[in-house]
Amino acid sequence: MHRTKVRVVEDALDANDTIARANRADFDGASVSVVNLMSAPGAGKTALLERVLARNLDGLRVGVLEGDVQGSFDADRLSLLHVPVTQLNTDPGFGGECHLDANMVRSALPKMPLDDIDLLVIENVGNLVCPAEFRVGEDARAMVCSVTEGEDKPLKYPLMFRTCSLVVVNKVDLLPHLDFDLDHFFENLDAVNPGVDRMLVSARTGEGVDAFRDWLVEVAARV
Amino acid sequence: MHRTKVRVVEDALDANDTIARANRADFDGASVSVVNLMSAPGAGKTALLERVLARNLDGLRVGVLEGDVQGSFDADRLSLLHVPVTQLNTDPGFGGECHLDANMVRSALPKMPLDDIDLLVIENVGNLVCPAEFRVGEDARAMVCSVTEGEDKPLKYPLMFRTCSLVVVNKVDLLPHLDFDLDHFFENLDAVNPGVDRMLVSARTGEGVDAFRDWLVEVAARV
DSSP states (O other): OOOHHHHHHHHHHHHHHHHHHHHHHHHHHTEEEEEEESTTTSSSSHHHHHHHHTSBTTTEEEEEEEEEOOOOOOHHHHHHHTEEEEESTTTTTSSOOOOOOHHHHHHHHGGSSSSGGGGGOOOOSSSGGGGGGGSSSSSOOOOEEEGGOOOTTTHHHHHHHHOOOOEEEEOGGGGSSSSOOOOHHHHHHHHHHHEEEEEEEOTTTTHHHHHHHHHHHHHHHHH | HHHHHHHHHHHHHHHHHHHHHHHHHHHHHOHHHHHHHHEEEEEEEEEEHHHHHTOOOTTTTEEEEESSSSHHHHOOOOOHOOOOEEEEEETTTSTOOOOOOOOHHHHGGGGGGGOOSSEEEEEEEESSSGGGGGEEEEEEEEEEEEEGGGGHHHHHSSHOOOOHHHHEEEEEEGGGSSSOHHHHHHHHHHHHHHTTTTEEOOTTOOOTTTHHHHHHHHHTTTT
């Protein structure tokens, strides 16, 4: 039973990569850079985007694809900033999946204003496991990790931390009130993804978010 | 493609329920009560168990089944308390799954000292989506939700909040430093699971954990 399951999973991942490449080609055709933004539930992806998108990004036109199991709470928040937001729910239609995959993103392409944006931020479903397994056609992957989650997370969810080229450490305004050991966290991070880019931010106070804004601008400039 | 996928998922869930019933029968045969404990990554399941298991639970003999994708960090922490802990990793062997299912728990049964415990706490993989979909043979489900995760989580992950008979709200020591609106959170909770049992705790300070200890004792007494 397990061997069958592993084979089915491998086939599914191969199929996913094929569709991810088709997405990539469509993004390239529209000259759109794409960031896949991931985190655990409540780590602050949306709050970070609210901070970053409230100001002009060097004239960059940004759109957001908002991935959730249900509802449109985050999309509603971001829409207030007059950013074009497309909602993509995994339930109904995709079995309530705990992640976005290339096919789901492909299904949302016709609804996205690709010709009117330069950068697409895909806010994935809050989950540290499966989102890391599915390429969706992105140029870069970033994750948000909150200091309230504990120092051990890179070791417990290594694929997620390994697959990202940027780790945004959020909620640093809470550090004085926590037992969180930042050095220990970075040791664990380097154990699974040595030297990966990292930045300390507080989406709540705005501290450090300029660095994430600059990173987005830099990703968009790569194309 | 989607219809096929939904059918495969439904078949898998039916098969899971059959195995969950077999687990249930084995737990009953050994007179062991079982709690399935779930949360997002870093919400504090292990810290809560550390607090609760550091003291005697009315003579109750407690064992823990520790579910993780990789590693044994939480099991190592709990072992220090001289609690019998069994590690169950979803990688390797179960494709790195983001949740425990009945078959995985079944595979771990021979390693668990069922004849020497009265209560088994299954600490599920940190994830607010898929763990809620898979019964493993438990008597009761509880979840830990941290106040740092935001008020919207019941609305964004309704199945998880709906499927539990207890919601433990953790990290309340941080409330003075957050914008978290507890009343708003409870409104959202009641919107998906009206009147569900809830308790406020801080695994860090010990505040309120006696209520969770009492709840575990009460679940064990039901058998």
